[in-house]
Amino acid sequence: MEEFKFIVTADFAGVRLDKYVALNLGEGYSRVLVKNLLDQNLILLDGKKVKASYHVEEGETVTVTVTDKEESKIEPENIPLKIIYEDNSFLVIDKPSGMIVHPGAGNKHGTLVNAVLYHCKNLPIISDSARPGIVHRLDKETSGIVLVAKTEKAMRSLSKQFQKRTVKKEYVALVKGVVEFDNGIIDAPLARNLSDRHKMEIAPETGKPAQTIYHVVKRFKDFTYLRIELKTGRTHQIRVHMKHLGHPVLGDIVYSAREGFNRQMLHAEKIGFYHPETCKYMEFISPIPPDIMEVIERGKIGVKK
Numbered sequence: 678m679e680e681f682k683f684i685v686t687a688d689f690a691g692v693r694l695d696k697y698v699a700l701n702l703g704e705g706y707s708r709v710l711v712k713n714l715l716d717q718n719l720i721l722l723d724g725k726k727v728k729a730s731y732h733v734e735e736g737e738t739v740t741v742t743v744t745d746k747e748e749s750k751i752e753p754e755n756i757p758l759k760i761i762y763e764d765n766s767f768l769v770i771d772k773p774s775g776m777i778v779h780p781g782a783g784n785k786h787g788t789l790v791n792a793v794l795y796h797c798k799n800l801p802i803i804s805d806s807a808r809p810g811i812v813h814r815l816d817k818e819t820s821g822i823v824l825v826a827k828t829e830k831a832m833r834s835l836s837k838q839f840q841k842r843t844v845k846k847e848y849v850a851l852v853k854g855v856v857e858f859d860n861g862i863i864d865a866p867l868a869r870n871l872s873d874r875h876k877m878e879i880a881p882e883t884g885k886p887a888q889t890i891y892h893v894v895k896r897f898k899d900f901t902y903l904r905i906e907l908k909t910g911r912t913h914q915i916r917v918h919m920k921h922l923g924h925p926v927l928g929d930i931v932y933s934a935r936e937g938f939n940r941q942m943l944h945a946e947k948i949g950f951y952h953p954e955t956c957k958y959m960e961f962i963s964p965i966p967p968d969i970m971e972v973i974e975r976g977k978i979g980v981k982k
Contacts, residue, residue, distance in 0.1 A: 681741045683873065685733045688934050694722065695729035698741055700930065701875055710784075714741065751780055751807070756792035761961050766831040766953045767824060768793065771963045774820040774940045779808045793825055801829040803836070812836045813844075813910060818928075821848070821945025821963045826953075834953035839910065845949030848905040848915060849965055851942035851972055852924040853933065856893055856901040863889040863918040867911045876931060877913040879921050887911045889918040899978045900927055904946075915943060927978065936978065942969055 683701045692700075695711045698720055702711070714720050715729050719742040722731065733739065759771040772778070772789055779790045790809060794800060800810035810825045812835040826832035838844050866884030870876035878884075888908035895902045901924065905915055913932070919925055920932045928938030949960040965973075972978070 679743045681743070681874070683739045683741070685735055685737045685739065687735050688930065689733060690735040691732050693729065694720070694727060694731045694733055694739070697733050698739060701739075701873065702741065702743075714743070719743070751790060751794060751809070752786065753795035753798070754786060754791040755795050756787065758789075758792050758796060760796075761822070761963065766828055767826050767835065768797070769948070769961045770823045770825060772815055772820060772823045772945075774818050774966070774968075777817050778814045778823060779811050781807065789823060789825075797827055801826055801832045803829065803832055813839055815945055816913070816916075816941070816943075818940040819943045819945060820966050820969075822948045822961060823945075824948060824950070828953075831953040835950065838950050842908060842910075843950070845947065845960070846907045846910065846945070847947040848907070849944045849946045849969065850891075850903045850905050850915060850919065851927045851969060852901050852903055852919050853927055853936075854899070854901065854924045855896050856891070856903065856922070856924055859893045861891050861922075863887075863891070863922060865918060865921055867914060867917060869912075877911065877917050879917065885909075885911060887914050887918065889915060891919075895973070897976050900972075902973055916941070927972070939968070942972065944969055 681702065689697055695715065698711045711720070712729055718726050721740045723738055760768055761771055762769040770789065777784055777788045780788050790811065793810060802809045810827065810832060812824055812826055812832060815821060815823055824835060826835055865879045865887060866881055867877050867887045868880035868884035870878045886909060890906040890908065892904045893901060894904055907914060916926050916929055916932050925933035927942040928935055929941040944965055945963065946965065947960060947962050949958065951958055
């Protein structure tokens, strides 16, 4: 049993309670699980039971007691995959926004791992049975390249490359406002937010090193189109660093505001690494998805008329 407490901020005011709880608990918790918790009176608003359809208000306290920690076998599922490349060692997959990478509490189905297990039948497990073949992750709303190992040797090799920071990772991001400098480096350690375990924050004294390099591709009136390279791979690194810079990622409901977007405007465009068997350097690119391209081509924020 685990208890979480969240204080509703202005950014979340007006959001349905079930959606608010699912967002704040994180990617491992679906709205179906949240509904079950509500039915069991395990979600309280200022100490009282309320309906899932209730719209939360700023300053209210939401208390969630989670009891569902039972692990189950991951089931292969026939979910379409966009495979950029595949050989005997690994797959390079173009993950759509909205897909969770691996199962977690409340999300046993519909993940990238469920889909890959159907495609490959077996994936290597080194330390976490819920993450077979997974050597890195993307946030649920971030689209783009995910690398999946098919053998234990490949998993160890690729994991080591990520640990040594030799993997090249480049992203496309649309951020709020006009970024002043053409290029920049954000060097700001990150740590988990003590009051909200599903958020990260800048923590100069206690955080882990985190470096983000950005390049301005084009400036618009209300936003800037960036290409971003990660030197480290901390949770929510780009999202927190861009907020720290004063230019949060468009549509990021956790660190900024949705502002009419269906998701955060962040895409993992390129990855480069050494092949686990041949040691040959390889690079793969995922095209910028239509929803991000539409904003770039329109050149302004707002609903297209």
